[in-house]
Amino acid sequence: MAVELQNLTKQFGPKVAVDNLSLSVNDGEVLGLIGQNGAGKTTTFRMLLDFIKPDHGSILFDGQPITPAIRQKIGFLPEERGLYQKWTIEQQMLYFGELHGMKSAAVKTELKHWLSRLEVVGKPTDKVQTLSKGNAQKVQLIATLIFQPKLLILDEPFTGLDPVNTSLMMREIKLLRDTGARIIFSAHNMASVEELSDHLLMLKNGKTVLSGETKAIRESFGRTRVYLEADISDTDLLAIDGVEAITPSNLGRVLKLRDEATGHTVFERVTTPHNYVPAFMQTPPSLDEIFRTEVAATEVEL
Template identity: 55%
Template sequence: MLQVKNLNKSFGQMQAVSNESFTVNDGEILGLIGQNGAGKTTTFRMILGLLKPDAGSVFWNGHPFTRKDQDIVGFLPEERGLYLKMTVEEQVVYFAELRGQKPAVTKQKLDDWMQRFAVKGKRTDKIKDLSKGNQQKVQLIATLIHEPKLVILDEPFSSLDPVNASLLEDGIERLKSQGSAIIFSSHDMGNVEKISDKLLMLRQGETVLNGVTNEIRESFGDTRIFIQSPLTAEELLAIDGVLSVKKYQNGFELKLANPEVGKAVFAAATKDGYIREFSQQPPTLDEIFRMKAGVSHE
């Protein structure tokens, strides 16, 4: 279990992280979100001891996290870095050995991990001969192959297409099932919402959201409706408390002033009987992010 307690870090007059606290249990995934410069990478570096906090503490299983705990960590930095003249096997074996895993064990696992991430290339290929996408997969394998108990991934989904993003999600979920505590940052709210048990959002170093992902969404109320009915957009917008109506596929998306407005919408839509769809939900994580970060939807 990772515990972060009251971390603070400033650089000159800039407060990068302010009084940050959270816990990631074994077998749990925390999504760390925020705009560029919000303090995500600074947080990771303080956890790993690469930056010394001005105040606060980091604990692993109840004791202060130190460099002696580095072997249980799998860290993927935002700045990718591989030795281009090494082969895939040499590269992965080298990084795994730095984390205390014997070369013979790594070599035995490597084919399975390459297949799992659908790497297009052989273990004897040099890194420089792989595409950028496959180089990124090799670095992910090097981060995870020693099956770390604490996994920290800084923008792991960056530049991955949907198929490869799904492969990475599967890899993260596998480590979760084996009991690893996992933190990752991402600008893709779809990834965060899909796999995160908990959510932490930073804005200019301040914590603005912290808790269970579903509970955070539900705390904003069921203010979105997806509906297919005979009602027109004008008729829906005329209902008191409907803030906006947007056409999508064969129906509409409504945004409400408050969840109670849904009752009036449902009554109007079903006055003549059956309708094909009525789904009332909380805002998406992307919408919540934009609200809390002060980013326009337009």
């Protein structure tokens, strides 16, 4: 079973916000939707949520158009958090839970479970305005998850979170994926996108620039990066034909190569009998590099 977007187009006046977009997310899959601000991500989310209608194309949930009953199965965590500051945590959950068909007793039971699970510092009777920013964000996440959505849409879920709470949220996303939820999320942090996403889709001015399995997309750019920890100077490394640039990274350096074959030459040069090499790893460019490259390329085309 899947959520499918087929040839979706949405235009606002002369601006085409989403242009012929197609994608699908199956049970237990995570799709990372990336792009610069204004690329069409939020418009895509709004169409998925049935807030706005596409001009062309269709959205199918297990083969059916979005209906109010299906809408109750969709959890949405907006980038702009939407909690009522003067309500208690419990009042928030009762409101959101009942919107998605939950009974009050079930909401109260699940709330206790989630407050403990997400390590929220606060009681059900505390007003949202008394919570720290991090705890308020956790409460917003609970409102998104408490009714066990079949499709989860997360718009910049890690914004403003410290590393501990970011790890906690990533853990929850993985657990939801493992229980069969379909998840679509956007983020500007490419490391989190790469860690979580089974599939990746990049939008630029509403158009699809990249689409496919995250690993396959990276591999398509070739293994033209080498992470190296070794006792050899930058000058000697740059003297190797095919080594184009060197950047400090962690305890070592990252070498940008002209092609994959250059990696063999570098390996032979640094692994001599008298030269200990703590680390040598040849990889494709990072997702962050690919993102920047694609943005720059499409800007040149424009």
